[in-house]
Amino acid sequence: MSAAQPEPAHPERTKRTLPDLMTAGTPLVMVTAYDYPGGKIAEGAGVDLILVGDSLGNVVLGYDSTAPVTLSDMIHHGKAVRRGAPNTFLVVDLPFGTYHTGVSDAMRSAVRVVQETGADAVKMEGSTPEVLEVVRVLARNGIPVMGHVGLMPQTAVAQGGLRVQGKDDDSARRTLEGALALADAGAFSVVLEAIPARLAKLITERLPVPTIGIGAGVHCDGQVLVAHDLLGIYEGEDKKIAKRYAELGRQAREAIEAYAQEVRTRAFPTKGNGFVMKDDVLDKLY
Secondary structure: OOOOOOOOOOOOOOOOOOOHHHHHOEEEEEEEEOOOOOOOOHHHOOOOOEEEEEEEEEHOOOOOOOOOOOOOHHHHHHHHHHHHHOOOOOEEOOOOOOOOHHHHHHHHHHHHHHHHHHEEEEEEEOOOOOHHHHHHHHHHOOOEEEEEEEEEEHHHHHOOOOOOOOHHHHHHHHHHHHHHHHHHHHOOOEEEEEOOOHHHHHHHHEEEEEEEEEEEOOOOOOOEHHHHHHHOOOOOOOOOOOOOOOOHHHHHHHHHHHHHHHHOOOOOOHHHHHOOOOHHHHHOOO
């Protein structure tokens, strides 16, 4: 089977730099992408950053959590996104287990991601002393790191499940101190996930680097959403932290149903969907 050649990406677009992102005058727009078309669409829409999130485990690979996602998975999908979005600042998640076993392992993982995907930065969850040391080492070695506090899907079981964080005194203090520690360690930005808006506002005011919110209110320096959530890829899956800007899942299902009906009734393909040959060529075959 033949396929049309992909159109070139958007060579006229200028990729945002770290100084651009850290001094942006308007809220930063980040969205996830997991493949070539996702990257191409996101870049065409003019987003500031694309995140190849380990959420691909849930929304692309069909896992129940992000824990099974491997470094090879992230590199495979990151390379595809970069081909579709060569001129957008690209952040790739380091998956569970790739930065929890020491600085050397974390450095090797991050170097592989940057070398093999062309990522501009990596992202990791948490603010434990071990994670902070990894952030410091990577930042010193020229690998930008985006931090992540609040709800952390990779270790959600230890947090009591996928639930809002920072609602009580201890949790709120840990979230604030964790975000500050990540910035102090050298993170260029920190994702705030599923925390009260007033806590996110306080953290944003205190941090010297941009905050990117998801389920954290309007006062963050930017926002990120999973593309499948905002596009409505999965029917009937409404999430409080997301807004559905389209219903592509329903539209895709209806389109395939219409195609199936036309195939079964021989309404498709028509003459316009096929090719012709000269009568004399056909006569010779007979």
